[in-house]
Amino acid sequence: MNIILLYCRAGFEGECSQEIQEKASYAGVFGYCKTNKGQGFVEFVLTDAKDVKKVFKQVALNELIFTRQWARVNEPLENVSREDRVQPIIDFLLSSGQGVCGKVSVDCPDSEGTANLKTFARKFTAPISKALRNNGLLTPKQDPNLDVLCLFFSDFDKVYIGELDNKNSSPDHLGISRLKFPKGAPSRSTLKLEEAWRTFFHPDEWYDLLGGHQKAVDLGACPGGWTWQLVNQGMDVFSVDHGPMDDDLMKSGHVTHVLEDGFVYKPAKNVDWMVCDIVDKPKRVSSMIIDWLVGGYCTKTVFNLKLPMKKRYQEVQECLQLIQTALSENGQRCRIQAKHLYHDREEITCFIQVI
Incomplete structure (x- = not known):
């Protein structure tokens, strides 16, 4: 062979x-x-x-x-x-x-x-x-x-x-992870976050990373596909987007809708998780991720990097290296994983945990 x-x-x-x-x-x-x-x-x-x-x-x-x-x-x-x-x-x-x-x-x-x-x-x-x-x-x-x-x-x-x-x-x-669209989720993008967790986490660490009533921020949250997953894990979520959130999700009592720009918003108190599915230039998203992690606003994040039409592999490597270097220079040890998931299209999904 x-x-x-x-x-x-x-x-x-x-x-x-x-x-x-x-x-x-x-x-x-x-x-x-x-x-x-x-x-x-x-x-x-x-x-x-x-x-x-x-x-x-x-x-x-x-x-x-x-x-x-x-x-x-x-x-x-x-x-x-x-x-x-x-x-x-x-x-x-x-x-x-x-x-x-x-x-x-x-x-x-x-x-x-x-x-x-x-x-x-x-x-x-x-x-x-x-x-x-x-x-x-x-x-x-x-x-x-x-x-x-x-x-x-x-x-x-x-x-x-x-x-x-x-x-x-x-x-x-x-x-390929065979996932069923969960009843009550407001959009199919919810499957991206679930697949990311199943791809990046070992079953034995699922509770340590997601359980215990953690606090989270969802940037670019509308209508709430990723927020739904966070709430489903028992988290309280600040959902940041100028667009409307799903009514049933808001009735859960675990969501605070923040009408701000996801690239500008920072939480008044540090949170456990930040997730981001904003479609923008990958290096701009990478810079925002660096601000959140180096600034200590969160310790765990899942985010997507929208890929350009050309030199996609090169762009991915440059973005991940940019993040890795910034964290290293700040004395932060981290776990970085990335995957082109089944539910992704022209983007890759990344997970970073500051250890």
Whole structure:
């Protein structure tokens, strides 16, 4: 397996490619990327399978902003018969000396025009699982201690065969959090904040970071999608926006609507959380984040950075470095994470905690 297959949002293959090449170079590994714009995945090709394992050992998936999921795979099987896809896969695995896996994941790109392919992948899981177990390639029950067999169909007759690392991959299928729109939330943007928390927090730290009746500020809050999430965690929230807030949310008794500019407002007393979904130039938002953290107005923040049309990866790196440098120069240790979430479009979501 000399290829790393990286799943990303369609249209962001270039940023995904830049990032993996940069991260791999820090590990002393060099390769080249193969991709087509809009296909929703990238092939990072290396000369040696040992280099692939080295990347997985030294680079964590949660360090990659534009990659949702990744797998170690072989060169794809092409022209697979649509009459019988099972046997060619079984034959390949047996001939390659593939060991037993604890689970199988039938994957495909999350891109435009793949709805039928997704339906096929879902239906194909049962017959391929049965065949794998019959040939001793899959445990009778799921075993989380073993790697996951990955079958990635980039088309109906083309499949990449490999594995998902059980310690360094997303537990979510395709790396996508499947969230239901919560009843009572005033806008779909609420899912961005919920996905951010689920992406950045370990379940064991959820209460420490969100519980205990904390105080929060939501900048650019209207109509209240992010405020709703904060209130749902038991927080009292100052929602800052000149626009109207959702009536039912205001009736909760936990929201104070502040009619001010989010870039100007500062709380009279320091709060635990500040969240921000204001659409503006990323460096302007970054400067505002620095003001809040260096000024001690909050210790935890989730915010979005709207990406420019060009040099998106470069802009992300510059913004995060700007924040990191400012906090370091102020003697503040911090935890910084960023991800291009499923519910994001032309932006990335960041989490910072001052430790």
